[in-house]
Amino acid sequence: MPPVPPPSLPILQVAGVSVRIEAKAILTDIHFAVASGQVCALIGENGAGKTTLLRSILGVQSLQSGTIQILGQPATRQLHRLGYVPQKISFDPDLPLRTRDLVDLGIPRPFWRWRPPDPHAVAEAIHAVDGEGFANQRVGRLSGGQQQRAVIAHALARKPKLLLLDEPLANLDFASANHLVQLLGRLAKEQGISIVVTAHDMNPLLPILDQLVYLVGGRAATGSVAEVVRTEVLTKLYGYPVEVLQHHGRLLVLPENPRQGLEIPCYAHDHD
C-alpha cells in the first residue's frame, strides 16, 4: 500500500475557482476538498459546469481566479499521481493493443526502460478492475463496459492518489453501473485512492458517496449528501422552490411548480 499522506493535507483542494469562457461565467467560486480515500461526486445537468470543473482539476482549463492543488501542488506537476478516465472511450478495432498493453502504457517511464519498474504493476491494475478475463484481448474488440474497465486499469497502473472519471455511468446498463460503483468503492476503501466522478444522477453512487458537489448554472453546494440534498439548500441554489423526496433510499429533487420541472433533473430508476 502507498503511504497515506498526513490528514492535514487534502489530496485535492479546490479553492475559490471561477472560470469564464468567452465572457460567460461557467463556474463561480467553487470550494471543496477531497481527503484520502474519499469519493466525491460532481452532480448537475448538462451545461452545469461538471466537465469544465473536471478539466480544471486536470489542469487543461485555465482559471479566471482561485487555485486547484493536488497534494499541495498544481495538477500539472502531479500528473503522475492522477488517473483520468474520459467519457468517450472507443478504441479502433484495429488498434494492436491488448488490454495488458494499454495498461502498460499507463506507466510513464524513460524510453530505455522496456519493462515497468514494478513487474507486478500491470497484473495488479488488471486484477483491481476484475479484468483478467479480457487481459489478452484487443481493447478495440471489447464491449463498452470492458473498455471502460481497461481504461480504469490503465489509469490505476501508475498507482494514482486521485482518480477522475467523467460520466462513467452514462453508457452503462444497470448491472454494469452497479458493478462499477462497487469497484470504485473498493478502490477508495481498500487502496485509499480519492475518487472524483461526474454524473447526472447521484442515486447509483449514493452507497459510496462521501461528498457531493451539486452544480447548478456554475454555482455549487458542497458537503455530504445529507447536508446538500435538502429542500432549503437546493432552493437557494436553484433560485426557486424545489422539494427533496426520499423514497426507498433514493433521492428525488422535484420543483414545487411542475412547470419549472423541465429544467430540473428529476431522475428515477425503474429497476430495483
Next chain:
Amino acid sequence: MTDPLHLLTFWQNEAVRTALWIGAVAALLNAVVGVFTVLRHHGFAGHALGDSSSAGGSLSIFLGIGSLWGFLGMAWIAALVMGWLGLGRAQSRDLSTGVVLGATLGVSALFLYFDVTVTQYSGATVDVMFGSLFAVAPKLLLPIFLTVFLAIALVLIFYRQLLLIAADPQLAQASGVPVRRLELLYLLLLGTAAALSALSIGVILATALLLGPAAAALRLARRPWQCFLYAFLIALGSVWLGIYLAFASYYYNQGTSWPVSFFVVVLLLLAYLTSLYWRPRPVRSS
C-alpha cells in the same frame, strides 16, 4: 544459358544496388510511420505530404540542386504548416490538409512547367510523378541513410508516447505526454517518409508504400511490435521484388523496362488483399 533469371546481372548492376538500398530504407521508414498513420486515420495527410514534396522535387530540378533536399524540404515545410493550421478534429484536419495540398500542387505545376520549358528537361514530370529509383545518384545514399536513422531513432525514443496518442489523445494528455509537440514531430516524420517514398516510387504512388504495408500488418499482428515488423517485411518484400521485376522486364520487352513503381504498387495491393483473407486466430479469452 547460365543466368535464366538474370540474377547475376541484377546483382552486378550499380544502379540496381543503389535502388535496393534506397528502397529498403524508404520501406523501413514508411512501414514504421505508416502504422501510426493508419491508426490515426491520417492517410489523407500522408498523401498530401507526399504530393507536397513534389513541389520541392520539381523546384530542385529547376534550380539544379539535389532532388533529395527539394523533396524533404518541401515536405517538412508542408508538415509544419499543416501542424500550425491544426490537425485536431477530423474535419479541420481534412480542411487544412486540403488547403496545403492544393497550394503545393499549384506550385509544383508551375515548377514542372519551368523544368520542361526553361531547362528543357522533358523527363522532369515523369521523374517527379512516378519516381526515379534507378536514377538516384549513389552519393545520396549516405544522407538518406542518416535521415532514416535519425527518424527511426526518434520513433524508438517516443514509441510509447506515440502509441498512446494513437490509442487515445485524451489518455496521453492525462499521462503528461506533450501531445502537441509530439504531434508536430510525428508530422515531420510523416513528411520525411512521404518524401523518401515520393523520391523512390513517385509522388502519385507514395501513399501506397505508406499505407499498404501498415494496413496489412495491422490485420495480422497480435502484439504492438509485430505490426511494425510485419509492415517492414511487407514493404521491403514489395519494393525489392518490384525492383527485380522491373529489371527483369527489360529482357522480356525487347529492351524497354516497365516502371518499378507499377510493380511495387501491384505487389503492395496483393499483400493487402491477402491480409484481408487471412483468418486471424481466434483470440483466447484468458
